[in-house]
Amino acid sequence: MQTDFTAEQRLNPKIARADEILRSCVHCGFCNATCPTYQLTGDELDGPRGRIYLMREFLTDAGNTVRTTQHLDRCLTCRACETTCPSGVAYGELAEIAREQIGPDRQGYAGIIRRILAWVVPRPDRLRFVLRLAKPFSWLLPAPITKNIPATVGSSFVVSTHKHRKILLLNGCVQQVNTPLTNRHLTTLLEKRGVGVVTEAQEVCCGALDLHLGDNRAALKFARENIDRLYPHLDSVEAIISTASGCGVTVKDYERLFVDDPLYARRAAAVAAKTLDVSEFLGQSGFEFSASKVDKKVAWHAPCTLQHGQQLGAHVEKILADAGYVLTFVADPHLCCGSAGTYSILQARMADQLRDQKLNALLAGDPELVATANVGCQSHLAAGSGVPVHHWIELLE
Numbered sequence: 001m002q003t004d005f006t007a008e009q010r011l012n013p014k015i016a017r018a019d020e021i022l023r024s025c026v027h028c029g030f031c032n033a034t035c036p037t038y039q040l041t042g043d044e045l046d047g048p049r050g051r052i053y054l055m056r057e058f059l060t061d062a063g064n065t066v067r068t069t070q071h072l073d074r075c076l077t078c079r080a081c082e083t084t085c086p087s088g089v090a091y092g093e094l095a096e097i098a099r100e101q102i103g104p105d106r107q108g109y110a111g112i113i114r115r116i117l118a119w120v121v122p123r124p125d126r127l128r129f130v131l132r133l134a135k136p137f138s139w140l141l142p143a144p145i146t147k148n149i150p151a152t153v154g155s156s157f158v159v160s161t162h163k164h165r166k167i168l169l170l171n172g173c174v175q176q177v178n179t180p181l182t183n184r185h186l187t188t189l190l191e192k193r194g195v196g197v198v199t200e201a202q203e204v205c206c207g208a209l210d211l212h213l214g215d216n217r218a219a220l221k222f223a224r225e226n227i228d229r230l231y232p233h234l235d236s237v238e239a240i241i242s243t244a245s246g247c248g249v250t251v252k253d254y255e256r257l258f259v260d261d262p263l264y265a266r267r268a269a270a271v272a273a274k275t276l277d278v279s280e281f282l283g284q285s286g287f288e289f290s291a292s293k294v295d296k297k298v299a300w301h302a303p304c305t306l307q308h309g310q311q312l313g314a315h316v317e318k319i320l321a322d323a324g325y326v327l328t329f330v331a332d333p334h335l336c337c338g339s340a341g342t343y344s345i346l347q348a349r350m351a352d353q354l355r356d357q358k359l360n361a362l363l364a365g366d367p368e369l370v371a372t373a374n375v376g377c378q379s380h381l382a383a384g385s386g387v388p389v390h391h392w393i394e395l396l397e
């Protein structure tokens with residue numbers, strides 16, 4: 001794709017990188033075929049190719065900010081388009097650059113909700129307090145918020161053992177509050193197999209939420225703090241393990257995020273290199289598992305942050321099948337469920353449409369359980385599913 005950045009604009013490293021990404025797009029449109037939002041609206045500007053054109057115009061200072069913002073806000077950042085693109089266009093990174101230029105602020109109700117989310121969600125203590133407070137008054141709150149209030153609110157935990165083998169398990173901000181069973185169950189599984197589990201009590205948000213909201217400065221502040229906390233553990237643990245694929249994909253991206261930071265580049269790269277999704281770790285471990293419910297039919301939903309962001313997904317299917325589960329056929333497995341970080345709250349109508357489509361696909365094979373790998377997908381799907389939705393780790397014995 002041709003670009004018209006001036007030499008002065010290209011002096012900005014972000015613009016230079018955007019230019020490089022834009023030039024790799026041959027505007028073939030293959031990506032539109034797998035874009036969930038394009039499939040919903042049929043609008044070229046709600047597909048990756050149209051958004052790439054909008055971002056090019058916007059970044060060269062010739063675009064319409066309101067229109068670009070509207071269509072970028074409707075993008076899930078699911079990165080299905082990256083998986084499909086034959087030219088290797090780094091769409092997610094381009095969207096991140098454009099969102100940073102747009103900034104996190106919005107007018108009216110959306111702006112207020114975005115500020116509340118950014119203040120509450122990345123801080124588990126605040127999130128726990130707000131959820132406990134909101135629960136009795138949930139009937140007063142708008143539906144996009146009430147559907148995200150979990151039945152029980154969990155607390156963080158720290159497990160420390162002195163075994164020969166040891167991993168560091170990321171707590172995750174939302175996961176430790178909404179679905180604490182996931183990490184508890186994994187800890188039991190690993191301890192039984194001689195692997196000690198530690199957590200970092202001072203762990204902070206990985207930065208994913210603020211990146212989604214276009215507040216890169218806040219995201220990098222969180223990420224720096226996390227690097228300071230996690231780096232000292234690297235020599236004493238085999239790996240940093242993430243059970244929430246939305247956090248894992250961000251921590252694995254720390255090397256790219258800090259590549260130009262002389263103070264943090266080396267440590268960020270080391271933390272990223274040591275981070276694995278739990279499915280990678282278990283797949284490499286050679287451990288054998290059995291099903292917690294023998295011969296049960298399970299529908300597997302691979303979160304976008306796992307299948308597109310980390311290019312994983314088949315690992316989980318193999319582990320569940322080896323354990324004895326029967327995996328049902330799920331049509332269009334590449335499509336997002338609509339959770340997508342804060343998307344289910346900020347773009348509730350489209351998120352619900354995507355969830356209904358996803359649940360139709362997941363439940364078509366008549367499963368007894370739905371399994372997934374990210375707290376956001378789990379909560380979002382569970383709010384509309386008549387079938388229990390679990391993190392896949394909970395299904396292993």
Ligand code: SF4
Pocket residue numbers: 024025026027028029030031032048049052081084085086087088089
């Ligand atoms: S598939 Fe890739 S190269 Fe083709 S339009 Fe989409 S982003 Fe551009």
Ligand code: SF4
Pocket residue numbers: 034035036037038046047048051074075076077078079080081082091
């Ligand atoms: S990230 Fe997802 S929603 Fe956004 S343009 Fe790509 S495929 Fe479409």
